[in-house]
Amino acid sequence: MALQQEDVVISGDYFLKLLKIILVMVLFLLGIAAAQAHHVLGRPAYSLGADSNTPPSMQVETQIGDFYVTYMAFPAFPKPNEQGRVNLYASRIDNGLPFDGKVTFKVRDDNWFSNEAETLGVQDIDDSVYRQGFIFQEEGDYIITAEFSSGGEPYQIDFPLRIGEPVAVGPIGITVAVLFFVLITVNVLQRKRRFSLKAKRAREEEYS
Amino acid sequence: MTMTHPGLPDAWLWFAMALMSSSVMWVFIKTAVDVSQKHSIQLERIPVIGLLVKLFAASPWPLIIFKFISVALFLTVIAAGLWGTPIPERNLATTLTWTVWWAGLIITVFFLGSAWCAVCPWDTIASWLVKRRLWRRADESSSLGLKVPKAWRNVWPALAMFVGLTWLELGVGVTTNPYATALLSLLMIVMATIYMAVFEGKAFCKYVCPVGRTVGFYGQLAMVELRPRQQQTCDNCETRECYHGTEEIEACPTHLVMGTLTQSTYCTSCSACTMSCPYDNVGWRVRSPAVEAIQHARPHWDEAWFMLGLLGLTTFHGITMLEVWEKYLSRFAQLIDDSGQLIMSFSVGMLLVFFAPILLYSVLIRLAQSLLPVAIDFKQLFAKLAFVSLPLAFVYHIAHNLNHLIRESRGFTDVLLNPLGRDTLPLSSGELHMRHMNPLLSEQLLYGLQAGLMVFGFWLALQILQHRTKEALIEKTTWRGYYLLPGIIFITSVTAFNLWLLVQPMIMRM
Numbered sequence: 001m002a003l004q005q006e007d008v009v010i011s012g013d014y015f016l017k018l019l020k021i022i023l024v025m026v027l028f029l030l031g032i033a034a035a036q037a038h039h040v041l042g043r044p045a046y047s048l049g050a051d052s053n054t055p056p057s058m059q060v061e062t063q064i065g066d067f068y069v070t071y072m073a074f075p076a077f078p079k080p081n082e083q084g085r086v087n088l089y090a091s092r093i094d095n096g097l098p099f100d101g102k103v104t105f106k107v108r109d110d111n112w113f114s115n116e117a118e119t120l121g122v123q124d125i126d127d128s129v130y131r132q133g134f135i136f137q138e139e140g141d142y143i144i145t146a147e148f149s150s151g152g153e154p155y156q157i158d159f160p161l162r163i164g165e166p167v168a169v170g171p172i173g174i175t176v177a178v179l180f181f182v183l184i185t186v187n188v189l190q191r192k193r194r195f196s197l198k199a200k201r202a203r204e205e206e207y208s
Numbered sequence: 209m210t211m212t213h214p215g216l217p218d219a220w221l222w223f224a225m226a227l228m229s230s231s232v233m234w235v236f237i238k239t240a241v242d243v244s245q246k247h248s249i250q251l252e253r254i255p256v257i258g259l260l261v262k263l264f265a266a267s268p269w270p271l272i273i274f275k276f277i278s279v280a281l282f283l284t285v286i287a288a289g290l291w292g293t294p295i296p297e298r299n300l301a302t303t304l305t306w307t308v309w310w311a312g313l314i315i316t317v318f319f320l321g322s323a324w325c326a327v328c329p330w331d332t333i334a335s336w337l338v339k340r341r342l343w344r345r346a347d348e349s350s351s352l353g354l355k356v357p358k359a360w361r362n363v364w365p366a367l368a369m370f371v372g373l374t375w376l377e378l379g380v381g382v383t384t385n386p387y388a389t390a391l392l393s394l395l396m397i398v399m400a401t402i403y404m405a406v407f408e409g410k411a412f413c414k415y416v417c418p419v420g421r422t423v424g425f426y427g428q429l430a431m432v433e434l435r436p437r438q439q440q441t442c443d444n445c446e447t448r449e450c451y452h453g454t455e456e457i458e459a460c461p462t463h464l465v466m467g468t469l470t471q472s473t474y475c476t477s478c479s480a481c482t483m484s485c486p487y488d489n490v491g492w493r494v495r496s497p498a499v500e501a502i503q504h505a506r507p508h509w510d511e512a513w514f515m516l517g518l519l520g521l522t523t524f525h526g527i528t529m530l531e532v533w534e535k536y537l538s539r540f541a542q543l544i545d546d547s548g549q550l551i552m553s554f555s556v557g558m559l560l561v562f563f564a565p566i567l568l569y570s571v572l573i574r575l576a577q578s579l580l581p582v583a584i585d586f587k588q589l590f591a592k593l594a595f596v597s598l599p600l601a602f603v604y605h606i607a608h609n610l611n612h613l614i615r616e617s618r619g620f621t622d623v624l625l626n627p628l629g630r631d632t633l634p635l636s637s638g639e640l641h642m643r644h645m646n647p648l649l650s651e652q653l654l655y656g657l658q659a660g661l662m663v664f665g666f667w668l669a670l671q672i673l674q675h676r677t678k679e680a681l682i683e684k685t686t687w688r689g690y691y692l693l694p695g696i697i698f699i700t701s702v703t704a705f706n707l708w709l710l711v712q713p714m715i716m717r718m
Contacts, residue, residue: 046295046296046634047634056633062549063538063541063546063548064548065542065545068538077293077294093538162294165291166291166294171391172290175397179398179401182398182402183337183338186352189352190349191349
C-alpha cells in the first residue's frame with residue numbers, strides 16, 4: 001500500500017512569498033537579539049567581595065589590543081538618583097604592568113538613534129585603578145565608554161550599564177505580534193484556498 | 209572569582225584505560241552477534257513502571273497534565289529571564305534551562321528515549337496556538353499543511369541550529385545571561401509556531417529543532433523503544449491508523465509507520481500511535497541499549513554529519529571550560545587583533561574543534577576503504593560507520609553534564625522558591641566554596657560514573673564498528689581483524705582525548 005498523503009497543490013509564487021515572510025520575521029527577531037548585545041564586550045558577572053564590606057558589583061573582563069581590562073560597576077544594580085561608581089583596571093597582557101596614562105569616561109544612551117556622548121570625567125590612575133563616579137536621573141540603558149591612548153594607538157571600550165529595572169515589554173510584544181501575524185496570515189490564506197477550491201468545484205459542476 | 213571543579217583522578221583514568229584495552233582485544237576475538245530481538249521486555253509487565261505506562265496509554269490526560277507543567281515552567285523561565293535578576297545563579301531562567309534541564313535532559317534520554325519531546329513546551333505552545341486543541345485532531349484548515357520542500361527534508365537545518373546554539377551558549381554566554389535565555393526561548397516558540405502553521409506534521413521537530421534531533425539521535429542508544437507488541441498484527445493491518453490517524457487522533461506527525469519502524473530517531477513520543485491503534489498493539493518496551501545504532505538505523509549522509517557534529521560540539525563544550533582554552537584564545541585574539549568578547553577568535557576555535565574529529569574520521573574512512581576487500585563508496589562508508597560517534601558523544605556529554613548537574617545545581621530549590629531572584633545578591637565566595645565542596649553525589653561516585661560511562665561508550669562504539677563493518681562486506685568475504693583498525697584508531701583517539709578532558713580541572717559555570 002502506498003503511504004502517500006493527499007498532495008497539496010501550491011503555486012511556486014505563493015510558496016516563495018510565504019518563505020520571504022518567514023525569513024523576514026526570523027531575521028527581524030534575530031536582529032533584535034543581536035541589537036540587545038551589539039555593545040557587550042566581555043561577559044557581565046555579578047560578584048560579592050570576599051569581605052562583606054564590599055558591595056555587590058557588576059564586573060566585565062575583556063581584552064583589547066595589548067591590554068586586559070576589567071570594569072566594575074558599584075552598585076551592581078544602580079537606581080536613578082543613586083550615587084554609583086565605575087572602577088577600571090587595565091594591565092598589559094605581555095607583562096601585567098598597569099596602564100598609567102589618563103582615561104576619559106563618556107556616557108551615551110544605548111539605542112540606535114542617539115550617538116551623542118557626554119563626558120563624565122578624565123581620571124588619573126589611583127592605586128592601579130581608575131575611578132569614575134556617576135549619578136543618573138533617569139532609568140534606562142546606557143553605554144559607558146572608556147578611552148585612552150597607548151603607544152600611539154587609541155583604545156575605546158564600551159560597557160553596558162543598566163539604571164533601574166529592565167523594560168521587558170519589547171520582546172514579549174514583538175513575539176506576540178509575530179505570532180498574531182503568522183496565525184492571522186495562515187487563517188486568511190486558508191480561507192482564500194477554501195474559497196478558490198469551492199469556486200473551482202462549482203465551475204467543474206457547472207461544466208459537467 | 210573563577211573556581212574550578214577537580215578533574216577525574218588518575219586511578220579512575222587507568223581503570224578506564226585497562227577496561228578499554230580489554231574491550232579492544234575482546235572485539236578481535238569475539239564475532240558480532242545479532243542483538244535485534246534479544247532481551248526485549250514489554251514495559252507494562254514491569255511492576256510499578258508498568259502501571260505508569262498503562263496510565264499514560266489509557267488516557268491522554270496524564271500527558272496533557274505534564275504538558276501543562278512543562279509549559280508553566282517554560283513561561284516562568286521567560287518571565288524570570290525578562291523581569292528577574294540578571295545574576296545567573298539566582299535566576300530560574302539560567303539555572304533551570306542550562307544547569308538542570310539541558311544538563312539533565314541528555315541523561316534522561318538513555319532511560320526514557322525521546323519522552324522529553326512529548327512534553328516539549330515549544331511544540332506544545334505551537335500546537336495549542338496553531339491547532340487550538342488540547343490534544344484532539346485539529347481541523348485541517350488550522351495549518352497550511354504544506355509539504356516540506358525536498359531540499360529541506362534533512363537534518364542540515366538542525367545541525368546548523370545546534371552549531372548556532374553552541375555558539376550562543378559558549379561564545380556569547382547565553383548560559384549566564386537570563387535575559388538572553390528568555391529571548392532565545394521566545395525565538396524558539398516563534399520558529400516552532402511558524403513551522404507548524406506553514407508545514408504539515410511536526411516539520412520543526414523533525415528537521416530543525418536542535419534539541420529534538422539531539423534527543424532523537426541519542427535515542428538510538430536508549431534502553432526503551434516504542435514498538436508493536438505483535439509484529440504479525442501490524443503486518444495484517446490494512447488501515448494503519450498509526451500513520452493516518454483517526455477522526456479523533458492526529459496522524460503520526462513525523463510520518464512513521466509502526467509496523468515497519470526500526471529506528472526511533474524521528475519519534476517524538478507524542479503517543480498518537482498508541483492512542484490510535486485499534487488493536488492496542490503499540491507499547492513501550494525495554495531493549496538492548498544501542499541496538500539501533502549497532503544494527504537497525506539506516507545510514508544517511510546528513511545524519512552522519514549530525515552525529516559527527518554532535519561529537520565535535522560535545523568535546524568543544526569540555527574544551528571551553530579549561531583554563532588553557534582561555535589562555536590560547538587570548539593569545540589568538542591578540543594575533544588577529546580581536547577584542548571585547550573575542551567572538552571572532554572563539555568562532556574560529558569552535559570551527560576548528562568542530563571539524564577536527566570529522567577530518568580525522570574522513571582520513572580514517574579513506575584508510576578503511578583501502579583496507580577493505582570490497583570497493584565501497586566513500587560517502588556510503590562515511591555514513592555507515594558514523595554511528596560509532598554516537599556513543600562517544602553521548603557518554604562524554606553525560607559525563608561532562610554530570611559535573612554541572614551534581615556540582616552546580618545545589619541551591620536550585622531556593623531559586624525555585626524565588627524564580628525571579630528578587631532581592632538576592634550574587635553568590636558570595638563562602639557560598640561558592642560551600643557549593644563547590646558539597647556536590648549532590650559523593651565525588652567518588654561521580655568519578656566512578658564518569659569513568660564507567662566512558663568505558664561503556666567505548667564498548668558500544670566498538671560493537672557498532674564491528675557490526676557495521678561486517679555488514680558492509682559481502683557475505684563470502686573472509687573476515688580479517690585489521691579491517692577494524694581505522695575505526696579503532698578513531699574510537700580510541702576520541703575517547704582518549706575526552707578522558708583527558710575529564711581529567712582536567714573544569715571551570716565552574718555559575
